[in-house]
Amino acid sequence: MSNSPANAPVNATGIGASVKRREDFRFLTGQGTYTDDINRPNQTHAYILRSPYAHARINGIDTAAALEAPGVVAVFTGKDIAADKVNGLPCGWLIHSKDGSPMVEPPHPPLVLDKVVHVGDQVAVIIAETCEQAKDAAELVMVDYDELPAVTTSPEALKDGAPLVHDQATGNLCYDWHLGDKAATDAAFAKAAHVTKLDLINNRLVPNAMEPRAAIGEFDRATGDYTLWTTSQNPHVIRLLMGAFVLGIPEHKLRVIAPDVGGGFGSKIYHYAEEAIVTWASRKIGRPIKWVAERSESFVSDAHGRDHVTHAELALDADGKFLGLRVQTLANMGAYLSTFAPSIPTYLYATLLAGQYTTPAIYAEVKAVFTHTVPVDAYRGAGRPEACYLIERIVENAARELGIDKTELRRRNFIPPSAMPYDTPVALQYDCGMFEKCLDQALNLIDYKGFPARKAEAKARGKLRGIGLASYIEACGIAPSNVAGALGARAGLYESGEVRFHPTGSVTVFTGSHSHGQSHETTFAQLVSDRFGIPIENVEIVHGDTSKVPFGMGTYGSRSLAVGGSAISKAMDKVVNKAKKIAAHMLEAAETDIVFEQGKFTVAGTDRSLTIGDVALSAYVPHNFPLDELEPGLDEQAFYDPKNFTYPNGTQIAEVEIDPETGVVRIEKFVAVDDFGRVINPMVVEGQVHGGIVQGIGQALMENCVYDPQTGQLLTGSYMDYCMPRADDVPSFIVQYHEEAPCTHNPLGVKGCGEAGAIGGSATVMNAVVDALADLGIKHLDMPATPLRVWRAIQDASVPLAAE
Template sequence: MPKDDGIGASTKRREDVRFLTGNGRYTDDINLRGQSYVHFLRSDVAHGRINGIDTATAAAMPGVLKIFTAADFAAAGGIPCGWQVTDRFGKPMQEPKHPILADGKVRHVGDPIAAVVAETYEQARDAAEAIELDIEELEPVIDMVAALAPDAPKVHDDLASNLCYDWGFVEENREAVNAAFESAAHVVSLELTNNRLVANPMEPRVAVGDYDPWGDNHTLYTTSQTPHVIRLLMGAFVLNIPEHKLRVVAPDVGGGFGSKIYHYAEEAFCTYAAKVLKRPVKWTSSRSEAFISDAHGRDHKTKIELALDGDHNFLAIRTDTYANMGAYLSTFAPSIPTWLHGTLMAGNYKTPLIYVNVKAVFTNTVPVDAYRGAGRPEATFQLERLVDKAARELGVDPVELRRKNFIKADQFPYQTPVAVVYDTGNYDATLDKMLELADYANFDARVAESKARGKLRGFGIAHYIEACGIAPSNLVGQLGARAGLYESASVRVNATGSISVYTGSHSHGQGHETTFAQVVADMIGVDATSIEIHHGDTSNTPMGMGTYGSRSLAVGGSAIVKATNKIIDKAKKIAAHLLEAAPEDIELKDGKFSVAGTDKSVDWTGVTLAAYVPHNYPLEDLEPGLEETAFYDPSNFTYPSGAYGCEIELDPETGKIDILRFIAADDFGNIVNPMIVEGQVHGGLAQGIGQALMENCVYDDQGQLLSGSFMDYAMPRADDVRGFTVDHSCITPCTHNPLGVKGCGEAGAIGSPPAVVNAAIDALHRAGHSHISHIDMPLTPSRVWAAMNS
């Protein structure tokens, strides 16, 4: 039985108190003395040549302080890309310039052209309307396949084409995979799209730049998942400000889901303009602006094929994918369809040969980057749709086809043909658990019950494997990452025994302030309320790589464990001195140090006080104080996996699909706070179900965003998603991090889309619509009805 606030306890979240009473401090809640406001004049055409920008009238309008254009940033660097992918011919990807304000051309609707800073936001916006633009419209490229035609207009005139890279993985297997298909007993194929999405955290992005001439110091307050990364990228590559003169603060952040990882132009602008104007400069995105300036997610077009032998063993997988990069390369964009996607194509199966081809394409659309799951949902969707289709075509049970090809529990560690080594897992166990919770055995009776009401019921299964807790730095360095992907932590024990923990991870809804305190409390045996977790401010936390890719506990938590172990080691030495014993004889339990086999002991505060008031202290051997820093670089990814089951009811008159139940049986390894883990899965499921049934980011052929607000981009509401049952009792602990934990943040969004679509196809087939082998997401009522009536 875990303690109320130790590892394994569903400790209530301490951060909730401030959020529930209106005392959260989000970036837009920060207002600095003398603050000015910026409005970005953004392109309303997808592709155009800027022949002139006349700001004279606008500059004379009330309250206007200055209007910036690209010319003001001639000395600045562009927005950098953090990952360089090498193509299948050994050449680096094509990497375009990404100016802070559009320089010469506009390349997507929303591309910022000019920035008006004024005394008030409305004055800035009024003046922006008075800027006279002379933009020569150019033909845009929106469709990825058309963008690769030899005569297609080029998004970037100085690049050879719109192809960012043509990536093959594993390139050496290409011919062997083709040969396996030649001789296979069965080949199943599927063409699909992974619909473009907008992350839409409920807090729109905000940036406040501040400059203090007293010490030539810059501060940026920003809605970021990765404040240290922003400091590094913006300081070193864009504005040439060394880290010690640049502080980046990401205070309470209202959700991210990937979209707040990246370094955005608005951050660099506000930081720079604050120095130019000697006044704080604030930008608050509206939701409509967010739709055309936040990085989007997904947007793949794929053909996937599966070769099977006569006994239905998987022999080979081959995929062809087009991945949209948008108009510029966002921070991690090139890595998503490659290393975060191709390496997952083995899924939970022992397929010996895999070849993945990805063509990344520039188009006149908003940049595309990681969104919850990032590459892994795309891989899982293809694979789990295809396995379901294979079962249907072969006339076998989709459960049994999966089981037959699963990597079995006794085969771990398992080297896949796509580079990664899964450390642990038990896929049969999660599948069994899911089917039990879903009462799958009695599903047919429920189908009949629905049928009696004129409805079609379906059950869809999906399995997923995820590689998260990114990542061994030396490995990702070989793969093109331009940063290390460790995490760091400092643990400062104060004289009276309270503990301040500083982490490079960033919490924007994940509850780190609660869970990380549980970990430290458990290790030392003190009350969690005496522990404070600090994050999000580069001036007081050690270097951090931030929070994304389900890495905070596995990597950031491991750094905290490492630093806490250093604290315990030193504290034991102090205790040994105080107790006149050898350090190796000191035991720490429930916050008390005792000499093994004796009743001699000193409590935690006796040791911490000695560390800071070292009157009776081994000063010749040990420094005073009790503060330690650790960096943790993982030796492998962690591999959460799970079985998902979705039960839906479809109204054949309207095509509308209702989620009845959704069962998630996950293996996340050890769990620190079950309540929070369950909440993470719920949120992921809602986003995955949203992708499957509702959400769709759509451009017309001229590059106008048709789904540019909540009026057309359908966000799941409380009555759209329901019936979640979440189980995490199947545990195979991670073998290579100290807590034995895997990531849980993205799983729900990875495993749920194929489960929903498989359920819809199941319902349709049971009702005799056997001609429908696939419907592209989102499965809107109109699309489902059209498929049924085609």
């Protein structure tokens, strides 16, 4: 990726500079501090006993033998939790069905009482002096299970007579929701010259961050304070949910710390049972309690992602213009409602079904379904990859059916820049975008015109070659709070930032955003360095501790810079405004004559100036200070509640080669051209895009969470069965961006980049795979396109390979 000379930064560590990540030194030298690195005085260790059954009644639990085991301090079950009036885990988003009724929201106990509803459900916690002792003692806990029938897929769960996950959820239905104008959409289909239909499965994924989840709970009897250390993407939300809704702890008595976190991808947004268990139990035993998940445990305890079954129809006129889109989706919620789960297949999915296109009528129906599986929630992209996959697969199919080049069909239907701001038929308003420019740039980078020759050369070698693209758009930085609240959000979606100048001229920034790989310590410091004209090494970024930052909403949905960075920007504006008053007093000039540029306050038209460091010192040593107007100090806080989503967009193109004898798909080229608005650090952006693309490739070609349909056992419960992409599975990516369409409604003009690669990645690769197989009469292939699945499709093809 390259930055044009016109955009070269004035400040070598400011906006637009590829500053090396400041956090990397401690990570690469093993000096990071993760939750598992923390050990408290007199600490104990917890092991969670989990259900081996997907669905079973608990007739009784005998803990006597376990309590006598060496090193055991305590054993608690659901009855102990219930006796202390501990509540279930709350869901953070309320969805209403078509008929206006609220979704079915079954209890989600930290430890189950009388019935387990998925493999991995929490049955008991064993606390001992060492983790090994707790694990050994867990084998002595005797649970009398009465196994019951289970159901694992949403279509099966909706059938008459299917086993019920929860008695209150009739037919296993959580909600039956819709969006769009049904009558207008039906009318569009009635006049269509062509209708393309497609059945899709968006396969279930298991998030696999480098660092498994961990939690340490500690109660201080002297003060009555609780402290929780946890691997979380949003510690303030954990404090709110766990303190107010589960344990009933006053907010000022609960401190939540999320130190270095080794990746999250959405799976560490939520409030999990283990956090409540160790916090509650620490008071019961009067000692700190530490729990660290094993990798195999994470497969059955961390929220999964995706899992949609969809039927889609696209109506087109005789010229290939889109007239209407109809979508019916079954979304698997798993056994419980995770924190943000209900919003994923509704307001983060159906609202993006317009994509980059001028489709005038869209109608989407979504049924959320309970099954005897691990709960499903946001995973990198959260609803947006599912929407992009649907749109870009059906557009590709329509182009093939109509005999129109895939790029030409998209061009005919793109929303032009002149139409911005553009109101889609599914509730969103795009503020800006240059979709055709991204497409053209990507086509040039991959040499689209030269593809036929490359395909012919591959055919001569006995290989199948295909090219596929996806033109994506996503909605990031969920907002505004009042709109989100009206749509069911049970929390505000703003962000806070505090900027504190010290007397020596250095700066500490306190942000409610949380970094778990996003490089906040670098990019946020670049914002400050650029605005104040101070060295980046003089800027400290503080996050992840509720005792230091008043409030925040954490990091997810590519919101850090657009929302968190904007809050910091507003706080910096306040600092400059106050500092101008001080500088005017010190320079004996009118405030209106003071100009602030590159770290200096100057009296306009003169050479009289002060550095911002000079002003900061005067603020704290107020010998020459307007005390009648201002309080001493230079420390300002701001909140930012966005006016709208931001809309990153772009085009990704993949070129693949398939070996028909083995079904192995090899990605030969991958190009991504993205519109992220204003870019703060090109190197960080490139890294974020690379990571997202790899996850998109993983879903397209390898990753698939599979349950046994009879027993509900997870068949892909370890890396022996769940395949993740490695370095040799991906090519060297070509990644570029342009900054010609900055966001129009946040002060930084930024849009977000963290999920872009994952939004379009799976659709891009699958379009390329199907393109390679199209000459065999293959129109669709479900993800993942494993060698076996591809090989079988070739064997079953309507056009024999030899004839092709």
